[in-house]
Amino acid sequence: MSFDKESYFDPEYLEIDLLIKSPDDPINALNARVQFDTSKLEIVESGVATSTFPFVLEENYDNTTGFYNLYCGTHLATSSNAIQIAHLKFKKLAAGQAFIKFRESSQVLAADGFGTNILTSRDIHYINIVK
Numbered sequence: 001m002s003f004d005k006e007s008y009f010d011p012e013y014l015e016i017d018l019l020i021k022s023p024d025d026p027i028n029a030l031n032a033r034v035q036f037d038t039s040k041l042e043i044v045e046s047g048v049a050t051s052t053f054p055f056v057l058e059e060n061y062d063n064t065t066g067f068y069n070l071y072c073g074t075h076l077a078t079s080s081n082a083i084q085i086a087h088l089k090f091k092k093l094a095a096g097q098a099f100i101k102f103r104e105s106s107q108v109l110a111a112d113g114f115g116t117n118i119l120t121s122r123d124i125h126y127i128n129i130v131k
Contacts, residue, residue, distance in 0.1 A: 011092075013044070014127065016100065018070075018086045020108055025118050026077035028111035029053070031070070032085055033103040038066040040098035040129055045089035048072065052083050059086075077111030092129050100125045 018032055030053065036043070043061045046068065053072035061068040070086050102122035110116040 011130075013089055013091055014041075014129075015087065015089045016125075017084050018088065020083040020085055021081050022079050022083060022108065022118070023081050024079065026079045026111040027083075027108055027118065028075070028077050029071075029073035029109040029115065030085060031105070031107045032068075033106045034068040034070075034088075034100060035103050036066045036068065036090070036100045037098040038063060040092065040094050040096055040127075041066075041090040041100070042093055043068060043088055044091045047087050048085070049087075051085050052078055052080075053085060073109075095129050098127045098129055100127070 018034070020027070020030065042063045046059065046061055048056055048059060048070065051072065053074045055074060056070070056072045058069060058071040068086075068088065072085070101124040104122070106119060106122060107117045108119040110118045
């Protein structure tokens with residue numbers, strides 16, 4: 001699981017796409033559990049409108065604890081180097097370095113009939129915020 005950008009130019013907000021890279025293993029469900037720095041960032045909008053996974057079982061966030069959760073799936077197996085799963089818009093609260101990371105409890109489930117968790121890496125994304 002990874003994030004899509006390295007640079008952000010909007011002085012007030014930053015927008016990030018959550019991505020999965022699974023070019024060799026078809027997948028059909030996931031649970032993305034994202035932690036973010038609450039001293040620097042606050043989610044103002046989240047969405048899955050452009051997601052590859054149309055069946056959203058749960059999507060929520062909590063700016064107090066710095067947590068975003070998405071549990072979703074699709075009836076079609078999919079594989080690609082850049083599968084978009086969600087879009088997050090953050091308000092910049094303070095200048096400095098902030099982090100966004102996928103928690104250990106995140107899962108990417110193979111379309112193998114067993115729901116095997118095939119997640120092998122979880123990126124930590126550091127952002128230098130200038131206000």
